[in-house]
Structure formats: structure tokens, C-alpha cells
Amino acid sequence: MGLFSFTKKKEQVNTSLAGANIPMLERSMAPQPINEPAATPEAPLLGIDAIYAFLQANYETRGYNDALTNPDESYKNDNIKLFQYDLQILIQRSFMYYDDKIKEIDFHIGSRTRAGLIDLVEELKIKRELVVEHISKVNQLKQETESNAGMSERIKLSYQRGFMRGLAAISQTKVMNITL
Numbered sequence: 001m002g003l004f005s006f007t008k009k010k011e012q013v014n015t016s017l018a019g020a021n022i023p024m025l026e027r028s029m030a031p032q033p034i035n036e037p038a039a040t041p042e043a044p045l046l047g048i049d050a051i052y053a054f055l056q057a058n059y060e061t062r063g064y065n066d067a068l069t070n071p072d073e074s075y076k077n078d079n080i081k082l083f084q085y086d087l088q089i090l091i092q093r094s095f096m097y098y099d100d101k102i103k104e105i106d107f108h109i110g111s112r113t114r115a116g117l118i119d120l121v122e123e124l125k126i127k128r129e130l131v132v133e134h135i136s137k138v139n140q141l142k143q144e145t146e147s148n149a150g151m152s153e154r155i156k157l158s159y160q161r162g163f164m165r166g167l168a169a170i171s172q173t174k175v176m177n178i179t180l
Helices: 005-018 049-055 059-071 073-114 116-147 150-174
Strands: none
Touching: 049 073, 049 116, 049 150, 059 073, 059 150, 073 116, 073 150, 116 150
């Protein structure tokens, strides 16, 4: 048995099938594995998970870098406002996402009830209750954001701390290192 004998076997199979007029599957036509959305790390976060991820982001480093770039108080305040607006946009998108989920679940509850799938309907009702709980949590976060309190205040405090550290670093490098 030679090193390239496996290619001869393929040629023999292909020639034996040539007269049979059986189409050969090309590589592109072969079934490909299906990627599940949860399996890909690039899948975007939605709903309450996206809001929590936004709230837990590292704004201190961003504030520090912004202070080194532009150590102006109005620049700091503008960026804090932008973070608050981004959070409000994310909250609105979460409401839209959950409204769509409720409509989809309600449709499935209705159609599966008519089909007599009682166990599945009960599971869908539990899923709907979970979505309603998430909506109430998003509503609470919306109220906290509007009143600048609660978890949304974390963004402001973290960014300000980083900005102050950046200002201190500028002072230390420019003023404190001057030899007299």
C-alpha cells in the first residue's frame, strides 16, 4: 500500500459511478453544522442582560483616558450625559425587545392551546411570567436612571473617579516633577 493509494480508491469509485449518472455532492452542498446563537461569543446581549453589562462596564478607565486627552470639566460632564443617554436608549430597546417577546409568546400560547398542547402552554406561561418580571426590573432601572439614583449612578461615580485620577496623573507628571 503506497502513500497516495487512497486517491486511487477515490478515482475508482468516481469512475464506477460515472456511468450511473448519480450527482456527486460538492463540498459546498454538504450539510454544515448549525451554529446556535448562544454558542457564539459574538451574539449580542439583549434585554436586562444588556443593561447590566452596560452598567458593569469599566467607566473608570474611560474617565482616566478622557482626562489625559482633554482635562476639561465640561468635557467630563458631557461624557457623563452621553452615558446616561446611552443607558436610556438601551432601556428603550429592552422594552421593545420584551414587548416583541410577549407578543410572540402570546401567539404561541394561543395556537398551542387550540392544538391541545397543555404542557407546552404551561411552559410558555412560565416563560411569559419571566419576561414580565424582566420588564418590571427594566422599569425600575428606568426610574432610577431618570432620578439619577441607584445602579445608574455607578456609571457617573466610576467615570468621575477615573477622570479625577487622570487629572491627578497630569498634575504629578507636569507639576510635581519640576526641579527647583
